[in-house]
Amino acid sequence: MILFYEHLIIIVVFAFLVGFLIAIPIGAVQIEVAKRAINDNLKSAYMVALGSVCSDVIYGFIASFSITSFLNDEKVKATLLFGSGILLAILSILTFKDVIKKNVSLSQIKFKTHHMSIITGFTMSFTNPLMVVFWIVYVQFSYDIGVIPYYNPIFLLVFVLFSGLGLSAYLLLLAKVLNHARKSFNKDLIKKINILLSFILAGFSVYFLIRSLQLFKLVM
Numbered sequence: 001m002i003l004f005y006e007h008l009i010i011i012v013v014f015a016f017l018v019g020f021l022i023a024i025p026i027g028a029v030q031i032e033v034a035k036r037a038i039n040d041n042l043k044s045a046y047m048v049a050l051g052s053v054c055s056d057v058i059y060g061f062i063a064s065f066s067i068t069s070f071l072n073d074e075k076v077k078a079t080l081l082f083g084s085g086i087l088l089a090i091l092s093i094l095t096f097k098d099v100i101k102k103n104v105s106l107s108q109i110k111f112k113t114h115h116m117s118i119i120t121g122f123t124m125s126f127t128n129p130l131m132v133v134f135w136i137v138y139v140q141f142s143y144d145i146g147v148i149p150y151y152n153p154i155f156l157l158v159f160v161l162f163s164g165l166g167l168s169a170y171l172l173l174l175a176k177v178l179n180h181a182r183k184s185f186n187k188d189l190i191k192k193i194n195i196l197l198s199f200i201l202a203g204f205s206v207y208f209l210i211r212s213l214q215l216f217k218l219v220m
Contacts, residue, residue: 056125086205
């Protein structure tokens with residue numbers, strides 16, 4: 001029993017740290033969280049982050065309990081990538097639209113972005129099939145190095161949940177730091193940052209759409 005709890009503590013620490021670290025590289029979700037945080041929509045940024053983590057945790061359970069066969073279908077991957085590309089294109093357009101519409105007040109922008117934020121975050125992650133590939137590799141690696149010593153539903157449950165907690169910790173910290181830092185930004189700088197983030201989202205959109213079309217060609 002003591003050995004069981006020792007393994008559990010190792011899993012908790014390892015999963016949280018890895019979850020935190022893997023959230024650091026810039027991705028579409030991080031860009032969306034940053035965009036909302038610097039526009040003083042902190043609650044909206046939090047909701048995007050939490051929605052994304054919920055999706056990641058679902059994929060984590062799918063990978064951990066080996067329910068992955070349907071995601072190996074190239075048509076499924078292509079469809080998910082296409083959906084992700086469309087969603088990112090819409091977010092990019094809305095961001096750019098908010099920048100150029102100088103008559104839109106901050107309160108109006110907050111109203112528009114809050115009510116669907118958690119769904120936006122969830123969809124952004126869920127339509128990215130690369131996430132389940134990551135989880136499969138991550139889980140197998142954890143077995144290989146002995147962090148997960150043997151198959152145990154409790155180990156896997158704790159592993160996925162604390163990985164998700166690490167992910168959410170970084171995203172929430174990112175939102176808080178950027179929201180606080182915005183106080184030192186002038187309006188022109190915030191506008192330029194928004195334009196830059198809009199183009200980055202557009203870049204991710206183009207990439208996902210091209211990849212989806214390539215996969216569709218392979219299966220046609």
